Amino acid sequence: GLGTIQILADALPKIVPYVLINHREELLPLIMCAIERHPDNATRDSLTHTLFNLIKRPDEQQRRIIMDACVSLAKNVGEMRTEIELLPQCWEQINHMYEERRLLVAQSCGELAEFVRPEIRDSLILSIVQQLIEDPATVVREAAAHNLALLLPLFPHMDKYFKVEELMFQLACDPSGVVVETTLKELLPALINWGNKLDHILRLLISHILDSAEHCPPLSGVEGSVESHLRVLGEQERWNLDILLRILADLLPHVHQKAIETCPFSSVSESNGPIFSSSVLELYAGGHVEWPAFEWMHVDCFSGLIQLSCLLPQKEDSLRNRTTKFLLAVxxxxxxxxxxxxxxxxxxxxxxxxxDFTFFPPNIHSRIRGLKPRTAVAERLAVLGILPLLLAGVLGSPGKREQLADYLRKLLVEGAMKENQSITHNNDIVNAVRFLCTFEEHHSLIFDILWEMVVSSNIELKIGAANILKVIVTYVDAKVASTHVLPALITLGSDQNLKVKNASIDAFGAVAQHFKNDMIVDKIRVQMDAFLEDGSHETTMAVVRSLVVALPHTTERFRDYILDFHIFQLTSMPAFATDGMSRRQRANVFCEAICAVDAT
Incomplete structure (x- = not known):
């Protein structure tokens, strides 16, 4: 009866402190009974306070037990008492010094929401979640993301959609990977299902991607230079861009599905073949109907990614790789x-x-043509940023090996034979091929074309092959280095043309830097000896420079070879060069060698 409840309510606050922490949860049925049945508001408040403060720093299991008790209590006491008595006591903990208590607040937002009036959910409860998203503790922000995802289906209407969308992007760019994972796996799908505003999320996403890069400082302050267009990304900006590109990839299935669902051509649903077949694309190209969900990908998304690629310096391979994988997935x-x-x-x-614009409707021709670079700076930015994506992300798809081979030959073979090609342009092409080599599935194709260049009679092609071999060494293993890279370099090294020979020497140095395999090192040593027997000043300098570069990174055995037989022999060698410039070069190389030794 009421007398028993009164005794229980009076006794519990006195008993709790003397019960061992690990056993206090056993008092929960009594506390809940007293809260549920006691007639006095103040007493119920005091007991609810006891409930939430039962354990000083509740662990995950203890929080689960407390929250289960709260859910059970909320079911029994109804909406009004849950709002007036239960939630305020819980939310008092929002600024508590212990994160475990703040975690209880986050859990209450998701789990008690269904037991309050709908208008409370997207007002008071949402504002609590918003505050928790700013919490300094990672676990609390993660819990906020998780519970916001639980909360969304309970919102009575869409009034707060744009606020929730903003919170999702804020959580997605959180510095903690745990918060990001929860946001992408739980909150993002929940937002799409609840809001049904995929088109708005996509527009905002592309805008955020470009803004994140554009707000970074330029590589150079010289107006009109290529470097003034490229951006220096900070760690946070790089992190944000990576996450935003991940979101883009996560949304791809939704984009694809919406394009199918909104297809204006009845023949698609009746066909058992590919959805976006040539026949469907021909109908689309007629331009007689609108298909915005399909068009978004090639009109807005690709355009945004192309703009981004022209803002990223060469070193941003990880972001370029993320973009490439998205294009391959498309x-x-x-x-x-x-x-x-x-x-x-x-x-x-x-x-x-x-x-070929055959499969594009006339109304978007001008937008696609607008992507064409119109200035010398824009042309160089296209080679630096867009060409790697074309090679690896578009032509790099499994069904396009032959087209990739043809395009690479056009770039490397026909391009090298053109007159007035600048060294800078050639270096940018080499860098694009280097990026393609970060995808191992293209190695055999690249080596086939490189071998064609190696055995060519054209000197520029041979030098180009050596330059490419030098930069792709990082991306191959010892077996490929032995079977493909070294034979090609040995062939180039035996060439009578001094420029070809010296280009191969630089590449041998790169191989020596990256491999400590005895067989590889021995082959390089034999080849270097052969170069030195040549006796020319220029070849000797090229050998020593390449060995100096390799010195801090190579094996101890090869280091001794460099030091004993070549670097320090420079001091005792006869003056093989009589002019002052050559002597200065020899002295400079010797100084570089001393510095390299010091670095080891």
Whole structure:
């Protein structure tokens, strides 16, 4: 009866402190009974306070037990008492010094929301979650993301959609990977299902991607230079861009599905073949109907990624890699016809090449043509930023090996034979091929083309092959280095042309830097001896410079070889050069060697 409840309510606050922490949860049924049945508001408040402060720093299991008790209590006492008595006591903990208590607040937002009036959920409860998202503790922010995802289906209407969308992007760019993972796996899908505003999320996403890069300082302050367009990314900006590109990849299935669902051509649903077949693309190209969900990918998304690629310096391989994997996923999901007739033309135009517009409706021709670089700076930015994506992300898809081979030959073989090609342009092409080599599946194709260049009679092609071999060494293993790289370099090293020979020497130095395999090192040593027997000043300097570069990174045995037989022999060698410039070069190389030794 009431007398028993009164005795219980009076006794519990006195008993709790004397019960061992690990056993206090056993008092929960009594506390809940007293809270549920006691007639006095003040007493119930005091007991609810005891409930939430039962354990000083509750662990995960203890928080679960307390929250289960709260949910059970909320079911029994109804909406009004849950709002008036239960939630305020819980939310008093929002600024508590212990994160375990603040975690209880986060859990209450998601789990008690269904037991309060709907209008409380997207007002008071949402504002509590918003405050928890700013919490200094990672676990609390993660819990806020998780519980916001639980909360969304309970919102009575869409009034707070844009606020929630903003919170999602804030959590997605959180510095903690744990918070990001929870946001991407739980909150993002919940937002899409609840809000059904995929088009708005996509627009905002591309905007955030470009803003994140554009707000970084330029590589150079010289207006009009290529470097003034490239951005120096800080750690946070790089992190944010990586996450935003991940979101783009996560949204791809939704984009694809919406494009299918909104297809204006009835033949698609009746066909058992690829959804975006050539016949469907021909109908689309007629321009008689609108298909914005399909068009977003090649009109807005690709354009945004192309803009981003022209802001990223060469060293941002990780972001370029993320973008490439997204493009490959688009090819796989949208199909071969889409990849060939839609993706390829967009990226070919963006690098300044001719493209076939047969499968584009007339109303978007001007937008796609607008991607073409119009100035010398824009052309160089296209080679630096867009060409790697074209090679690895578009032509790099599994069904395009032959087209990739043809395009690479055009770049490397035909391009090298053109007159007035600047060294800078050639270096940018080499860098694009280097990036392609970060994807191992293309190695055999690249080595086939490189061998064609190695055995060519054209000196520029041979030098180009040596330059590419030098930069791709990092991305191959010892077996490939032995079977492909070294034979090609040995062939180039035996060439009678001094420029070809010296280019191969630089590449041998790069191999020596990256491999400590005895067989590889021995082959390099034999080749270096052969170069030194040549006796020319220029070749000797090239050998020593390449060995100096390798010195801090190579094996102890090869280091001794460099020091004993070549570097320090420079001091005792006869003056093989009589002019002052050559002597100065020899002295400079010796100084570089001393510095390299010191670095080891």
């Amino acid at each position: 090819s796989e999901r949208f199909g071969e016809s889409y990849s060939t007739h839609i993706m390829m033309p967009v990226f070919l135009v963006a690098v300044g090449d001719a493209a």
